[in-house]
Amino acid sequence: QxxxxxxxxxxxxxxxxxxxxxxxxxxxxxxxxxxxxxxxxxxxxxxxxxxxxxxxxxxxxxxHLYECQTLAEEADLLFVVGSSLTVTPAAFLPSMCPGKIVVVNKGDISYAYLHPQKIFIHAEWDIDDFFKAVEEAGRE
Ligand SMILES: [Zn+2]
Missing domain, CATH: 3.30.1600.10 (SIR2/SIRT2 'Small Domain')
Known part of the structure; x- marks a missing residue:
């Protein structure tokens, strides 16, 4: 925001x-x-x-669960940032995404609602460090 x-x-x-x-x-x-x-x-x-x-x-x-569900179902790319994916119903949303899923979370995540094979990138990084690295990679 x-x-x-x-x-x-x-x-x-x-x-x-x-x-x-x-x-x-x-x-x-x-x-x-x-x-x-x-x-x-x-x-x-x-x-x-x-x-x-x-x-x-x-x-x-x-x-806003319905709106979030609709967005997840239409997403080509979904970032899951700073979530352990343990608290439902929000933890269900990534499994609804047909596109690529990027998970950025420094701690452990749960695979109870999202199969590991659905995750395109799992960055066990600090969020700020991850997005600074993405920004720098975008300049190269
Ligand atoms: Zn009052």
Missing amino acids: KAGSKKVYEIHGSTWQSYCTSCSEVFDYETSYAQSFKEDVPHCEKCGGVLKPDIVFFGENVK
Whole structure:
């Protein structure tokens, strides 16, 4: 997103905003960040309800799953970056890709939902180092 990507699906939400669990008022990052230093459990300044970051907790439904599934099914190339491929349903998405799959993850990954033969490149690299190397290779 910082690089300019406009079509981004944050399947597990983001910390860029929070919302009130009582009145559904949405708060920007700066407001909810400041509120979290005022009290142990941040509360809505309008109704007193508890504020929750707009991230998906375990047991909650992920966001944009249909859109992500459609993109995976149409992709010629899919990057799996910084994922151990263990948490479903997101871990199912790479197996839906008919194209080449590049996995960049410094730690171990699970093959429970993605057969190793479907992986074109598995780089057990630091993400920044990997993409710097890709950028440099693109200049040669
Ligand atoms: Zn509220």
